[in-house]
Amino acid sequence: MKIAIDGRNLRSPTDGIGRFVHNAIKALAAQGADVVVYAPDVVSESYDIPPGVSVQSAGFTGPLARIFWGQSVLPSLARRNRVEVLWGPSHRLPFVLDSRIARVVTIHDLVWRHAARTMRTRTLMGECLLMKPALRTADVVVADSTATASALMAEFPWLKSPVPTVFPGTATLPTPGDVSSLELLGITRPYALFVGTLEPRKNLANLIRAFGLLSDGTRAGCDLVIVGGKGWKQTGLADLVRAGGLEANIKFTGFVDDGVLATLYANCLFLAMPSLYEGFGFPIVEAHSFGKPVLTSNTSSMPEVAGDSAVLVDPNDPVAIANAFDRLSTDTEFRKRIAAGALSNAGRFTWENHAKGMLRIFEQAIGQRRKTSA
Incomplete structure (x- = not known):
């Protein structure tokens, strides 16, 4: 053949x-x-x-x-x-x-x-x-x-x-480096991670709005790190961060190589990916391959790909995203329970x-x- x-x-x-x-x-x-x-x-x-x-x-x-x-x-x-x-x-x-x-x-x-x-x-x-x-x-x-x-x-x-x-x-990422290496990116506190091209479909505006709804105490214990190259129509994201006074808590890294990406996955609290629509959603599986739980949307393919190792939300509802974000970032036992099947789920792909x-x-x-x- x-x-x-x-x-x-x-x-x-x-x-x-x-x-x-x-x-x-x-x-x-x-x-x-x-x-x-x-x-x-x-x-x-x-x-x-x-x-x-x-x-x-x-x-x-x-x-x-x-x-x-x-x-x-x-x-x-x-x-x-x-x-x-x-x-x-x-x-x-x-x-x-x-x-x-x-x-x-x-x-x-x-x-x-x-x-x-x-x-x-x-x-x-x-x-x-x-x-x-x-x-x-x-x-x-x-x-x-x-x-x-x-x-x-x-x-x-x-x-x-x-x-x-x-x-x-999904590609096998390299062995992650030490968490201290992330200091070069300005990452010094626990964080939730977003991975993907910065484009409208990824729903970053609602994710940032949701982060702004969190209490000061929750934000003090969990930053938001946004990883990915610039797509289009996303020039207003920085303005949204500034308007919410969130500059100290939200980090934009731009595109990173696979070694840095592996380190980011390995050390995050969870992946936050409330996209409006996904045909598959590779970051979900990549996060699961590091044993991490996921916050993602209840639409299109995301529930199917994430299995039982995710909290599903309405991507058009910043309050729902904020509630899920709050629980995943503050409730250690809940986070462990959601992550329990992550590795086996990743093994399907x-x-x-x-x-x-x-x-x-x-x-x-x-x-x-x-x-x-x-």
């Missing part, structure tokens, strides 16, 4: 989907799969592509050029290399592809349907124009979570078959399991394609 993978997301080492694709490639290669990766532009040097995996990149940069590459160069390469299945690991497939090639697409979320106002206009337009044709073209559509799979079936009842769920894995699940999907898609083209 020769598997082709659309590698357009491998250009940036900080791209969440890029990291997903990179880990999936490594896991498939570890299973002995014959993998070729097609990319419109150079692949970031930060991604260590395994030996034996062929990478064919071109010089197409910019959004429009990448769309052109995906609809012309990519299907041409797949036909020329006689691949058996083409995998679009993030919402995209060529409109036209050699009829002998099976096609599989993974859908991570339906943000454009359920939280469109939290998206950049360009991204929203791309999803509106390109996701639905990919769903129609695919032999098999795969989702990251059963929440997303159910949403797909409800939104697009014409899909060819039930949408299977293949959970992604491995890249080995993801690769095995995808190989079964690829075989299914190839079988279906052979029947339809016979």
